[in-house]
Amino acid sequence: MLDRGVMLPGPFQVARALSATRILDAPDLDDALEILHRDPVANAFVATRVEAVGLDPWRLGGEMWGWHDEDGRLESLCYAGANLVPVNAGPQAVRAFAERAKRQGRRCSSIVGPAESTAALWALLERSWGPAREVRAHQPLMATATRATGVEPDPLVRRVLRNEVEAVMPACVAMFTEEVGISPLAGDGGLLYQARVAELVAAGRSFARFGEDGEVVFKAEIGAVTAGACQVQGVWVAPEFRGRGLSETGMAAVLDFALTDVAPVVSLYVNDFNVRARAAYHRVGFREVGAFMSVLF
Template sequence: MLPGPFQVARALATTRVLDPQDLDDALEILHLDPVANAFVATRVEAVGLDPWRLGGEMWGWFDTDGRLSSLCYAGANLVLVNAGPDAVRAFAERARRQGRRCSSIVGPAGPTAALWASLERSWGPAREVRAHQPLMATAEPAAGITPDPLVRRVRRNEIDALMPACVAMFTEEVGISPLAGDGGLLYQARVAELVAGGRSFAHFAEDGSVVFKAEIGAVTAGACQIQGVWVAPEHRGQGRSETGMAAVMGYALRDVAPVVSLYVNDYNVRARAAYARVGFREVGAFMSVLF
């Protein structure tokens, strides 16, 4: 029996923008790797697949059986999920046709490298490519490290005191100030959102300045992801990152998720060593392309 017109069209349409009816299938894919997919999963679990609420489109790649097999979040970041070579090629072609709208490409190192190889000629040059960023995780509290007892959740009336540390961290990590462009309105809103959600942690000195800070940026039922780890320059080299992270890990494992993760630049040898000392182990690698 010859396929009907709909079947032919379906076979050829290997990618499309997902809609709310695809939510269960998308979540099934995201839950295949809770650690690697935490960033995208936390957004989808919170708001679903409606592009306006999601802050971008969710592209789906369908295999030859018409089954959803891979995802690509296309918002402020472009992020691959469970993407094999065929899916990467299909997503790259869609991204090329659409043109660059994101500020970065982030995701598992292998597929992201293949995606960037396909996009570099039309989207490049990148401001920076971080080809190997170890993805680390733990399900156990820090052993042998005493958590900093002064690390606690940031209160809403402390946002102004916290902001300089957040701006310093972002500028050091990304290479540009988060206050550029819109004057920092979106960034300040994100900081306030994390504080209001009880996911921002800091050690404040007696003068109100920040000694250590970190946030739990992504949260799902299976895993959460720590981000924005920063120690004030005058307090570096004193073990603050270890004791501070031990405290945040304790909060995260007790109150948030059964697995805590983060990813770090491979050239940041001190940070990688500090995270290993508090119990994190490498479970994969990410890659970031910054524009």
Template structure:
């Protein structure tokens, strides 16, 4: 009975729900940057958004929680009742996503309800610290050689992006469609001035990072990578300090990222740059 009531209080959101959806997303601009950047850019049309946005309404008909259902399943501002409702809808629909990712408590709740029908997962990353800062690096000098990647350098950048993705996720982004969507995403970030790198005179990408999500209130740095031959030289610190400067000066007042808890060197590097933990994400990879 509870599941039926919960399911009845959810529906796919439409254009008329946009203002209320943005209000929910803006309650936590740091945690919700990934989804908010898409909604702010294209609205709620599923074709343009790349998936449906589900809404959970309280007993008074107010929109309180969201769940983005696209390539990722992402719960937003979702308490236990909303999580139950979203899990029931997701179970009935069947798995169409490659991961469940979002704030740790809600994501853990979704996975607990979906594991029997959707499992097993390829990997579960139960605690990924969410870090943020609104200040430039004080203890690390920005690398002056880190700059925006030019459009004519996409072919130089792409192998580094593929290496980063494969190392981070465990599978190549070139699988499936031959990498067409991934290459388009890399090109989009370069063309919009959100891809940064240190590239040697020989054309080697030494360090790279992207500002992958941008909203009015916050942005999120993604894809941080140092070439294996150059690791241990603290280039991630100076590189991140440079990207942080760009982001605060030109993009958003708060800059965030999230990192695997087992990646102790990266967590230490981000702390030295000035990032502090403000929450935790969880990822379930299929």
């Protein structure tokens, strides 16, 4: 619901907010990266895209909005693509991004980012963009730079091979549907989702343990990757194998792969109501370093 304590801006404040924001382009790249690198863990999702393709909207898959302080310095970012993601956004930047988002209209499937700025952004957008399908107000952000010490890595967890995309796809669809509440095969028939799964497999960032009949028992992917950190996503254990500790040993194995081959810090975020998953990640060595919030449409 709309926070009645949030002050809605008047015409002058709206004009001022909009004048402080603009769509960033190539000359802004170094300044944008400097902001993203201030918190490699929290900003991994946006940073991995910008590091890979720069700020060109077509290649980035969305616009990068920038907010400048009174001295003209770039201080905050907001990625506006399939997701709306505020970065290093204080109250003034949040108001500016909200005004731009309202004028553009909702094009994203979710708002996600650091809990405080995302909550403030949603409070300003809810009246025009709501209602949301679901709001997950507190999702612990967890990270570690060390291998698991109290959990032995599962030796059967390995990288998924290029010719195993079809074998791992049902598990990916099941995880997504269970986590998000809708099937990734809706809309375009799953073409974009299948392409993303294949992309992660080809990059060597999809991991799984297969059962005797070739079914996926455990799986996880490393999604966002930057020089400073990477983010694990899509952790899933087949229902009939749950309760056996496979999420812990599987995550310990994925953590070894990640720290050896990918980045010096490994992160993930998890729903606060998923008590079992949070406990499993703690046992593997992950510790809470912040919190995200997600607004799903």
